[in-house]
Amino acid sequence: MSTQQWAWSDRLSLKHELMDETHQEFVELCAALSLPEEHSPYLTRLDALIAHSIEHFEQENTWMRDFEFPPAGCHQGEHDAVLQVMQEVRRRYVEGERDLGQSLAEELPLWFEHHVDTMDNMLAQFLINNQLAGKEKDQPSAALA
Ligand SMILES: [Fe+2]
Ligand SMILES: [Fe+2]
Numbered sequence: 001m002s003t004q005q006w007a008w009s010d011r012l013s014l015k016h017e018l019m020d021e022t023h024q025e026f027v028e029l030c031a032a033l034s035l036p037e038e039h040s041p042y043l044t045r046l047d048a049l050i051a052h053s054i055e056h057f058e059q060e061n062t063w064m065r066d067f068e069f070p071p072a073g074c075h076q077g078e079h080d081a082v083l084q085v086m087q088e089v090r091r092r093y094v095e096g097e098r099d100l101g102q103s104l105a106e107e108l109p110l111w112f113e114h115h116v117d118t119m120d121n122m123l124a125q126f127l128i129n130n131q132l133a134g135k136e137k138d139q140p141s142a143a144l145a
Pocket of ligand 1: 060120
């Protein structure tokens with residue numbers, strides 16, 4: 001896969017509007033990691049992705065807690081692990097390991113597509129089924145957009 005051509009596609013849609021919007025933003029910010037340094041500093045683009053990811057993952061973690069989603073621990077563990085990788089790459093990039101920046105840009109799309117296909121797909125179906133069951137009445141409405 002060429003990360004320079006990586007972009008949102010319907011193949012990544014989980015039919016959950018709010019989750020799909022967040023995922024489109026992740027894809028844009030992640031694809032931007034492959035832009036040339038003349039466009040903007042790599043660290044600025046990585047920081048934007050990290051800031052997005054903290055909110056993105058916290059949103060899903062909150063849904064999992066609120067709805068008592070059974071595989072929450074496993075899903076949250078993947079969020080924590082990839083966030084740690086991003087922060088570690090940032091630390092080492094600052095110390096001069098510039099090659100890691102491009103490695104992250106190449107690996108993250110693979111991680112994300114797998115994560116969407118498995119963890120996020122299960123969560124989206126779970127949220128949609130809760131909505132269909134009418135359980136949203138006493139739950140945060142944002143989860144069921
Ligand atoms: Fe997600
Ligand atoms: Fe997730």
